[in-house]
Structures are given as C-alpha cells and as structure tokens.
Amino acid sequence: MSNSTSKSTKSKKSVWLVAVSIVLILLGSILAQMFNTSFYSTKVTRISFETEVGTLSGLLYMPKTASENDPRPTIITTHGYLNSAEMQDAGAIELSRRGYVVLALDMYDHGHSIYEKDLESGKEFFSFWPSSLFDAAQYMYDQDYVLKDESGNGIIAVAGHSMGGFSATMAMVMDEQSYATLGLRKIYAGLTMGSDYLWAGYLGATSDVAAAAFGPRFVGKIAAHYDEFFFDLVAESTGETVIRKNYINTSEGEEFLGYPENSTEGTIYTLDNGGKRVIYMPNETHPWNHFSVTTTGHQIDFYTAAFEGFVSPDQDSANLASDSQIWFLKELFEFVALVGFFLLFIPLISLLLKVPFFSKAKTEANLQIEGPKTLGGKSVFWLIIVFCTLFPALYFPTLMDKTGTGMKILKVSSLVVIALSVVFGIYTYVKKGKEKIKPIIIGTLLTAV
Numbered sequence: 001m002s003n004s005t006s007k008s009t010k011s012k013k014s015v016w017l018v019a020v021s022i023v024l025i026l027l028g029s030i031l032a033q034m035f036n037t038s039f040y041s042t043k044v045t046r047i048s049f050e051t052e053v054g055t056l057s058g059l060l061y062m063p064k065t066a067s068e069n070d071p072r073p074t075i076i077t078t079h080g081y082l083n084s085a086e087m088q089d090a091g092a093i094e095l096s097r098r099g100y101v102v103l104a105l106d107m108y109d110h111g112h113s114i115y116e117k118d119l120e121s122g123k124e125f126f127s128f129w130p131s132s133l134f135d136a137a138q139y140m141y142d143q144d145y146v147l148k149d150e151s152g153n154g155i156i157a158v159a160g161h162s163m164g165g166f167s168a169t170m171a172m173v174m175d176e177q178s179y180a181t182l183g184l185r186k187i188y189a190g191l192t193m194g195s196d197y198l199w200a201g202y203l204g205a206t207s208d209v210a211a212a213a214f215g216p217r218f219v220g221k222i223a224a225h226y227d228e229f230f231f232d233l234v235a236e237s238t239g240e241t242v243i244r245k246n247y248i249n250t251s252e253g254e255e256f257l258g259y260p261e262n263s264t265e266g267t268i269y270t271l272d273n274g275g276k277r278v279i280y281m282p283n284e285t286h287p288w289n290h291f292s293v294t295t296t297g298h299q300i301d302f303y304t305a306a307f308e309g310f311v312s313p314d315q316d317s318a319n320l321a322s323d324s325q326i327w328f329l330k331e332l333f334e335f336v337a338l339v340g341f342f343l344l345f346i347p348l349i350s351l352l353l354k355v356p357f358f359s360k361a362k363t364e365a366n367l368q369i370e371g372p373k374t375l376g377g378k379s380v381f382w383l384i385i386v387f388c389t390l391f392p393a394l395y396f397p398t399l400m401d402k403t404g405t406g407m408k409i410l411k412v413s414s415l416v417v418i419a420l421s422v423v424f425g426i427y428t429y430v431k432k433g434k435e436k437i438k439p440i441i442i443g444t445l446l447t448a449v
Contacts, residue, residue, distance in 0.1 A: 011354070017347035024340025028333045035330035036089070038097040041065075047103075048112065051135040057112035058105040058136070059085050061096035065314045068144035072315070073155045073188075073307040074101040076136050080162030080194065081128070084111035087161070090296045090327040095303060097326070099315030101145060107132040107167060130203055133158045133171035141186040147310060154186035155310050157218075157303065161289055162229070165195025173205045176213040189218040189306040191299065194286050196223070196230045196252060207252045216274040218306040221256065222298055223247035224284040248279045266298075268305060278302065291331075297322035421447035 037044055041064055048057040058078075066072045075095055079087040085104040092104045108115035108128050115127045137156055140146050147155040158168040168190050175187040197207045205213070223231045225244050231253075232245040247253040248263050257263050257279065258271040268278045280298040282289075289295045300322040311318045353362045372378045395410070425444030429437065 011351070014347035014350045018344060018351065021340045021344035021347070024343065025337050028335070028337025028340060031333040032330050032337060035326050035333065036093060038093065038326070042096045044096075046112070049139045051131075051139070053131065053135070054108055054116040055114045056105065056108070056132065056136055056139070057085075058103045059092065061092050061102040061104070062145070063096055063099050063101065063315075065099065065312075066101055066145050070312050070314055071145050071147040072099060072101045072312055073157070073303075073310045074103070074140055074146045075157045075159060075303065076103045076105055076133055076140060077159040078105040078107055078133060078136075078164035078167060079110065079160070080164055082110070083161075086111075087290050089330065090290065090292075090325075091159070091299045093327040093330060094296055094300055094325055098300070098303075098318050098320055099312065100303065100307070100318075101140075103136060103140060105132065105136050107164065126203070129163050129167040130170050131167075131174070133160060133164070133167040134174045137171055137175065137186050149310075152184045153188065154184075155188045155307065156186060157189035157191065157306060158187055159191040159193070159299070160195070161193040162195050162286065163199070165192030166200045168192050169195070169197065169200045169205055169210050170203065172217060172219070173200075173210060173213040176215055179215075185215075185217070187217065189220075189303075190214070191220045191222070191302050193222040193295065193299075194224065194227055194230065194289050196221075196247075198230060198233075207255055211255055214275055214277075218276045219256075220278040220280065220298075220302045220306075221247070221253075222280045222282065222289060222295055223253070224282050224286065224289060224295075226284060227286045229286050242285065247281060253279060266301075276306075278305075291328075293323070293325055293328070296325055296327065300325075418448045 034040065043062045043064060045060050045062070046057060047060045048055055058076075063072065075091075077088045077091055079085060085106045088104040092102045096102045106113040108131075109124075110128065113132075117127075119127055137154070137158060140156055141148075141154045149155060158171045160166075160168040169192060172187055172190045175185055179185050197205065197210055200210065201207075223245070225246070226242050227245065228242055231247040232243070232250060235243040235245055248257070248265055254260075254263065257269050257277045260269050263269070263279075265279060265281045268276050270276050280295075280302075282292060282294040282298065284292055284295065300320075304319070304322070352358045372381045421444050424447070425440055428440050428443075
C-alpha cells in the first residue's frame with residue numbers, strides 16, 4: 001500500500017471517529033437532559049440568593065404545573081462534605097417528577113455557594129453546614145410557589161446526606177427556636193441520610209435536644225447497615241472498617257422513634273406530640289446512598305407519606321410507585337456523552353494537524369529519556385513511586401480528621417522536604433558545576449514548592 005493511500009485511509013478513519021464521537025455526545029446529552037427534566041415536564045435552573053452570611057446557590061427543579069396559583073410541597077436537599085448539589089440528582093429527579101418543587105442546594109463554600117464572613121482558624125468545618133439548610137428554607141418559604149398551610153406554616157422538607165444530614169438536623173432545631181418567637185414553623189419535615197448526631201452534637205444538637213426540637217414534624221433517617229462513619233460508636237470502637245450496624249436497636253435509634261416496642265424498619269411511628277418518625281436501613285455503605293435505587297425508593301416513600309393531604313390535584317404523578325425510577329438513565333446517557341467526549345480527542349487532533357495553520361505543530365519524535373541505570377538511582381526511583389502511590393492514603397485521612405497532630409506532621413514534613421531540596425540543590429551545583437546551573441535552580445525551586 002502506498003504512503004498516500006495509507007494517509008487517506010487514516011484520514012477517513014479519523015473523520016469516521018469524529019462523526020461517531022459527535023453523535024455520542026449529542027445523543028447522550030439530549031437523552032440525559034430528557035431524563036433530568038422528566039421529559040421536559042420539569043424546568044431545571046440554577047438559582048442564587050443572598051443570606052446574612054453569604055450567597056447560597058442550587059439547582060431548582062420546578063414542575064411546570066407548579067405556580068403561585070398552584071403552590072407545591074417543597075424539598076430542599078443537600079450534599080455531604082466536599083460534594084455539591086449534583087450529588088442529589090437521584091432524589092431531585094424522582095421527586096420533581098412526582099410534582100414536588102425541589103431545590104438541590106450547594107452548602108456554603110461548596111459548589112457555587114460562598115460563605116463571606118470571617119472564619120476563625122480551625123473552625124472552618126463549622127461554617128459550611130450549620131445554617132445552610134435553615135437559610136435556604138427561609139428563602140424558599142418566601143417564594144409564592146411554595147405551599148403553606150392555613151396557619152402559614154411552610155410545607156417544606158429539609159434533607160441531606162452526611163454533612164447535609166447534620167445541616168438538616170440543625171435546620172429543624174433552629175426552626176423550632178424560631179417557632180418560639182414567630183409562632184409558625186417553616187419546616188414541616190426532615191430526612192437525614194448517612195448521618196446521626198455526632199457532629200451536630202458539637203453545636204449542642206445532641207440526640208435528646210434534636211428529638212425534642214423535631215416536635216410535631218415528620219422526620220426520617222436513612223441509616224445504612226454498612227455505613228462506615230455513623231450509627232454505632234460501639235461497633236466502630238472495635239477498629240473494624242465496615243461493620244453491620246442496626247441503628248434502630250441502638251439507644252439513639254430507640255429515642256428517635258419514641259421508644260416503641262419491637263420497632264421495625266420502615267414503620268412510621270406517631271409520638272405523643274403528634275410527630276411521626278421512621279428509620280430505613282438499606283444494605284449499603286455510606287457513599288452508595290447516592291447511587292442506590294433502594295435509598296431513592298425510601299426517599300419517595302418518605303415524602304409520599306409526609307406530604308399526604310398536601311398534594312395538588314394537578315400532581316398526577318404523585319402516587320407513582322417508589323420502584324418507578326428513571327434517574328439512573330440520566331446517569332447512563334451522561335456516561336455515553338462522556339465516552340464520546342474522550343473519544344473525540346485523538347481523531348480530531350489528527351485531522352487538525354492536516355490543516356496548514358496547525359501542520360507545523362507536528363514534529364518528529366527525537367527525545368528519549370532513559371531510566372536510572374545505577375542501583376542507587378533505581379532505588380530512589382521506586383521509593384518515589386511508592387511514596388506517590390501511598391501519599392493520598394496518608395494525606396486524606398489527616399485532612400478529614402483535622403487533628404492537630406496530623407496537621408503538624410504534614411507541616412513538619414513539608415519543611416523537611418523544602419530543606420532537603422535546598423541541600424540537594426547546593427550539593428548538585430558543587431558536584432556538577434556552573435554548566436548545569438539552570439536545571440539545578442529550576443529543579444530545586446520546583447521541589448521546594
């Protein structure tokens with residue numbers, strides 16, 4: 001085969017791959033949007049609003065039949081630590097599909113939201129979540145498309161996963177404190193997923209305080225059997241990574257349900273104050289709550305029960321069964337579009353290099369970098385590989401725990417690396433001489449940084 005024929009064949013293959021990539025991107029994106037908007041029955045927009053401490057932002061899922069003339073029960077749901085509103089896609093899609101207004105919220109300093117007050121060093125974690133959902137509930141309560149009862153109480157639910165669950169707990173506690181002054185509750189229900197009272201307890205919202213503050217609200221907990229972080233401190237004290245937990249039978253779980261006899265998962269219990277409580281325990285780990293048909297089904301069941309009597313006559317799909325779910329198809333077609341996106345690079349670059357403007361960017365490969373030859377060089381090479389592989393495992397828990405000892409080790413280690421890089425730079429300069437001064441300086445500076 002001639003060289004010109006070979007080039008022509010490669011060009012045709014590149015054109016074909018570009019066409020396939022574009023089709024995958026367009027098809028995946030369009031279908032993902034269709035499922036995200038429940039076949040265009042829901043309008044999804046990003047909104048932002050000012051609060052006393054900053055700016056909150058989120059994705060508003062607005063059923064097209066909801067309006068000031070047909071206000072709806074509303075759900076504000078949020079994410080966990082170092083995540084964003086998009087992690088609540090499953091619940092947001094399914095609940096808006098059933099005619100509820102849903103705000104998937106970015107908590108402060110996550111996603112598009114910003115905490116603008118000065119922070120006290122070491123307490124940054126307590127700026128993200130304590131008031132995020134409560135502040136969002138204040139904003140949503142003032143919207144004319146959000147339902148209120150005859151007394152002006154908001155028919156709003158707050159929900160969140162992990163850190164978002166702490167925020168949901170705090171929102172209900174703060175709303176109950178506000179009730180003492182205003183005489184109305186803006187938050188009607190709450191659902192926490194993957195969180196107990198561990199971190200909320202640092203702000204005074206211990207299990208007994210929260211149980212009292214929940215009052216007559218409809219409150220639920222999704223407490224996965226294999227959650228790695230919460231629901232059974234006794235089990236975690238054994239040192240095992242993942243232990244099967246049974247939150248409903250712990251003292252905290254029994255207190256939450258009002259100490260019923262023979263409590264069972266998924267059963268709704270009514271307290272003396274009129275409040276309703278329920279616990280769901282899927283066989284899942286902590287992060288799997290986000291991508292679970294089971295957990296999404298529990299959310300649907302919870303809100304179907306919580307908002308009974310408040311459903312609009314125009315919410316034709318409100319009673320869809322909890323196993324009728326489409327959110328994972330949105331994820332699937334996003335993946336199809338992503339495959340097309342990455343598939344596009346090489347053939348598109350190959351074609352662009354044939355354009356005169358870009359043709360000179362193509363050069364012959366002539367630089368070969370040899371690996372280390374000596375035993376010492378090979379040892380250093382593999383030590384660096386091992387260190388780089390293990391470094392995230394050492395670094396991440398320290399940042400998550402925020403312990404003073406761990407952070408001090410990181411600081412001291414960084415100073416040691418800087419010092420060693422300077423010593424190495426001086427040593428190399430003395431050994432190699434002035435002819436190698438530029439790479440020595442650049443290498444030393446990069447290592448120090």
